[in-house]
Structure formats: C-alpha cells, structure tokens
Amino acid sequence: MEEKTLPENGSLVRFMRNDEEDWRDGEYDAENKMFIEIYSTELTTHNWTDVGKWELLDV
Structure with a gap:
C-alpha cells in the first residue's frame, strides 16, 4: 500500500489499525x-486515519 492511498468504494x-496487531476483514x-x-x-x-495497513481481498 502506498501512503495516503485508499481503496475504491465498496x-x-x-485492514490493521495503527494501535493493534490483528487483521480485520471489511469493506471500504x-x-x-x-x-x-x-x-x-x-x-x-x-476511520481511515486509524488504519495503518490495508490489502484488497481476492474474491
């Protein structure tokens, strides 16, 4: 993930929050x-500012 990039809607x-070490599945x-x-x-x-890392899920 490049810094300050966000996924497309939906x-x-x-994703992983800045203050945690667990990945969560979700939608943007x-x-x-x-x-x-x-x-x-x-x-x-x-909030997007609380998320340090994110990856697209393969569907």
Whole structure:
C-alpha cells in the first residue's frame, strides 16, 4: 500500500489499525472514508486515519 492511498468504494479489504496487531476483514466506504468490519456482531467502523495497513481481498 502506498501512503495516503485508499481503496475504491465498496472494495473488500483486510485492514490493521495503527494501535493493534490483528487483521480485520471489511469493506471500504469512500463516501464516509471509513473501514467497516464485515464479521462483527455490531456495526463497527474505523476511520481511515486509524488504519495503518490495508490489502484488497481476492474474491
């Protein structure tokens, strides 16, 4: 990932927060600039500035 690049809207991604070491699977919402966890029991979003690494998931 290049610094300050973000995935396209609706992309399935796995991401890691700056303050954690665990990867999470999610979707990127470009309109709100949020990463949304897809396997969470509750709606859990993460601001793009809190995410240090992300990768596109192969579908």
